[in-house]
Amino acid sequence: MSLQRCGWCSNDPLYMAYHDHEWGKAVHDEGHLFEMLCLEGQQAGLSWITVLKKRDSYRQHFFQYSIAEIAQFSDLKLEHMLQDAGLIRHIGKLKAIRDNAIAWQHLKQQQIDVSHWLWSFVEQQSIHNDVADYRQAPAQTDISQSLSKALKNHGFKFVGPTTCYAFMQAVGMVDDHENTCAFKSN
Template sequence: MPRRCGWVPEDKVYMDYHDNEWGRPMYNDRQLFELLCLEGAQAGLSWLTILKRRDNYREAFDQFDPEIIAGYTDEKIEELVKNEKIIRNRLKIRSVVSNAKAYLEIEKREESFSSYIWSFVDHESIINRWPSLSDVPTQTELSREMSTQMKKDGFKFVGPTICYAHMQSAGLVNDHIVECFCYKKVNKLIRKEEYR
């Protein structure tokens, strides 16, 4: 069995996510928006809880189309609060609507949402070299700066820890531990992206 990061349980869904998604540079606006909203939904819960409901979230939130979500009414929010296939937390559900509105404002003034997110790392992935899971931070000065700016821009559930989790999962940083079999694979992807 390949060596993985220590946070990955013996669960096929989680292993697939770690092996094929986590840490790989992501540039698609809609995917970055979805990921941000799901990271917010995860607050106080395990990522596996959200990961296993990801398809349910996509269905419930119109495939995370910000233009549709920004127009959600109170009736729609109540419908989502009653949806047993997602986490029925009213504040988290409302945060997705707030985030959609903030996303649309970012689109008006930035090149794209992707450009906005990647600007926090000067459009280049940070390659870390963590020897073990205990060395990997839960937040950094950069994620604190990102959190402060995103809150100013109207985003919700974007504390420094959530922002860092977003940076990790979207490949803004490579936080696979050095001995993880994905570490070198992700570094190769990052170096290819630098010359795209």
């Protein structure tokens, strides 16, 4: 007998692994939070499975490095990355990862614990929503709108309210697993 999963999760092994082991699980590690915020921005206009399939390339080009190192990437380095079909070849999205690293560094320079700051938007605890069908989950909320505005005010890119809500779901700030899903938190 197979486990009941959320209706959005296809039978693609990559998707199932992401759903089962990552999506909706509380993350506080700054490196992982940064990666997920940037990857959600890469998704804009695309399906999440597209990003998941390219995730290893993003890790090779970006996320194996420290946020401080990513902040130093030159425009030329980013333009060279456009040659790699393993990435989403959109210069604005690639520059956004570097710009987000710069913005992250600016928060750190202000003595801000970025993980704590991000989680402050949900009062440091996951919001567990009653979701009978994934299509009932909102695309954005007042909280994701506030987070988006705050991130943009700090110089982050590709962080609209819908992207922020997807980020919140991905890192467990919000648990939108369907009520019948075996991976729903209590």
